[in-house]
Amino acid sequence: MSGPAIERDTRLPEQGRLPERGLGLALEILEQVARHDHGTTAADIARAVGAPRATVYRVVNSLVRDEYLVRRADFSGFMLGARVLDLAAVVGAHARPDYAPIVDKLRAETGEAVHLFGFHRTGLTILDEDPAQPLADRDLLLADPARSASGHLWLLAHPERDLPGAPHWRVHPSADELQGIEDAFAVRGYTEQVATLAPDRGCLAVPIRDERSRPLGAVTLSIALVRLSVAARHIGALREAAAALAQSAPLSRW
Template identity: 35%
Template sequence: MNLGRSERLQSSATVNSLRILETIARLGPGTTAKTITDALSMPPATAYRLLNALVGDEYLVRTADLRGFALGHAITGFISASAVPTVPTSARLLLEEFRSQTRFAVHLVLFQMASIKIADSDPDHPLRSEAEMMRYLHASAAGKLFLSQLEDLSHVLPEGLIKKLTPKTITDIDLLQRDLIQISERGYAIQIEELEEGRCCLAVPIAIVGSPAGGALCLGGTSERLDAIRDHVPSAQQAATRLAPLLF
C-alpha cells in the first residue's frame, strides 16, 4: 500500500528526529544545531524545526548557554525503563542457594515505575513467555502481585493490554479486581495457565518492612505440580525477606 504525501512526510520527520536524538546521545551534551546539520547532512531549516519540536516535547533540553542541546527528561525516562536491573552479587548468591533447594524454576522480578522487569531468570528453567509476562501484567503472578498494590489500574492496564492469552486468562476487570483483593489478603499471587497453557506460577513479594513490595520471588512449573509449588511458600517468603535488604 502506497503512503500518501502527509504520511511520507510524517515518517520522514520521525526518522530524522530519531537520527537527531542518536547524534546528541553519541556526541554528548552541548551538541549544537550546526554540528547536527553537518553530521546528518540535514537542511538547517529541517533541523531547527525538529529540534524545537523535540525541546517542546522534553526529549531535548537546551544547555545553559542556549547554544547546544542535551537529552531531556522524556528520553532519559525511556532509557531507564529499558535498562536491565542490576542485581548485587550477594543477592545472586542467595538466589542460587534457594534454587538449589527446589526443583522448580525460580525467577527474580523487580517492579519499576509502571512495569515489571526480569532481573534474574533461572538459567536451568528459562522463561518461555518473558515478553508476554512483562507486557500483560494481568496474566502473570508477578504482574498481578504488582497490580494488587495499586489503587488505580487504568494507567497501567489500558483496554488494549487486557488480552486473553489463554482460555483461563482473566480479562473481566471486576473478576480481576476480586483476584487482586485475594492476593492482598493471602500475601502472595498465583496464576494457573493464565499466561501459558500447562504452566503455573507463584509470586511472593520482596519488600522492606512497612513499604510496598519492590519485586517478587517467583516459582514456576507445570500446572499439575501446583500443590508442590505451594509447599515452598514458607521457604520462598524467608528467602524474600533475606533478599529485600540486598536489593532495596
C-alpha cells in the first residue's frame, strides 16, 4: 500500500533566484562585469542579475579575493581580474587569433624568439609564446616586473601600481630600479633586460598602444646574450609589428 503522496514545494523565491546558488551567480556576475570595459558597480550588478544586493556583495568580495575581479583604482566599481584574463588567453590560444600572422611574420623576419603580452591592471598575460623558443622562466617573469623587458613596460604604463589592491606581483621593484627603467626608456624608446631571466639571454620590448596612446601590451624579442649588441637592428621591425598589433582583435579590446 502506497503512502501519502509527497507534495513538492515548487515555489521559487522572489524573482525565481536562489541566493545560495553559488557558482551560477558568480558566473552571471562575471558576465555582467565583462560587458562593461571600464567596470561596473556592485549595485548595478545586483540590478542586472536580479539577486539581493547583500548576496551579490558577498560573491563579488569572494571573486575579488580569488583575483577573478579587481576593484577600480578609484574604488568606483569592479573589473575583470587576472585569473579571468589568463583563462581568456588560454581559451583564445585554441583559435587562430587575428594577431597570429603578424607575430609569425616577425619571427620569420628576425629569426629570433618573439613573444606577445597583454597588459591588465594587475600584471601581464602571455598571449603568444614562441613555440620554438619558449620563455626561459614563466613563473619568475609573472612574479617580478623588474625581471623582464615586458614587465618594465608594464611598470611605466601603470603609475597607479602602488594603490591598494592594484597589482598582485609577488615582488615589487625598488625606487632605484623604477628610476633606472624610466631613464633607460626615455633614451631608447624601448625596454631591455640582460640575463635576469636566463643567464645566457636578453630581451627587448616595444609597447603596443591604442589610438589614444593607452598601453595594450608589448611585443618582445628574446635573443642570445652574445648577440644582444646587434638586437637593436630589429627595433624597426618590432615597432612596425606593434603598430599592426594595436589594430588587431582581440588585442585592440584587451
